[in-house]
Amino acid sequence: MTVHNYKLTVTWSGNRGTGTSGYRDYERSHVISADGKPSIPGSSDPAFRGDATRWNPEELLLASASACHKLWYLHLCADAGIVVTAYEDHAQGTMNGDRFERIVLRPRVTIAAGDRALAMRLHHQAHAQCYIAKSVNFPIDCEPSIE
Incomplete structure (x- = not known):
């Protein structure tokens, strides 16, 4: 390793x-x-007591989870011959008290070529490869859509 x-x-x-x-x-x-x-x-x-115009650690953790998933997903699509032309994730994280309880990724993916069903399945593989998802002790769920 x-x-x-x-x-x-x-x-x-x-x-x-x-x-x-x-x-x-x-x-x-x-x-x-x-x-x-x-x-x-x-x-x-x-x-x-923070400044709302600046990034906070909670937002950065959410951004890290979303970006990690996206990077793995695009890699897997490229390897599988799926041509992604747009990717946008409206991710949401929920904290309960002093702990993250859950993150939900909602990637909206546009493909120009390739198998749509495989493009959906690759989100599961991307999740399994994402080092952020493997490093946290709360669920990161993915609710993708393919256009």
């Missing part, structure tokens, strides 16, 4: 001058950065 290592930096940018002197005295803002890539502005969810 090949080991892959990833590196990034998360820099807190929310010190208003008094640090964490009180729960309401600091911003949850941070910047996610890595060499050669655009920075991602982050914060906590607004429910936790």
Whole structure:
């Protein structure tokens, strides 16, 4: 098995001058950065005093699950001779208290060539290959449609 290592930096940018002197005295803002890539502005969810204009960890986890599924799906389609011309996922995640309870992926896929039934089945294979889905302890369901 090949080991892959990833590196990034998360820099807190929310010190208003008094640090964490009180729960309401600091911003949850941070910047996610890595060499050669655009920075991602982050914060906590607004429910936790975060900035709604910045990405929060919950959204990034949802985005990671969706993107991982998409990347595997496109790879499997290419190998199977299915020509995908569009892919859009309206993913949704649900937290209950302090834990994710479920993610539902809803990819809408347009194909120009290939077996439609196989294109549907490949979503199951993509899910089985997705390292995010294999790494979490809650269900990630997929409700795809093919056009």
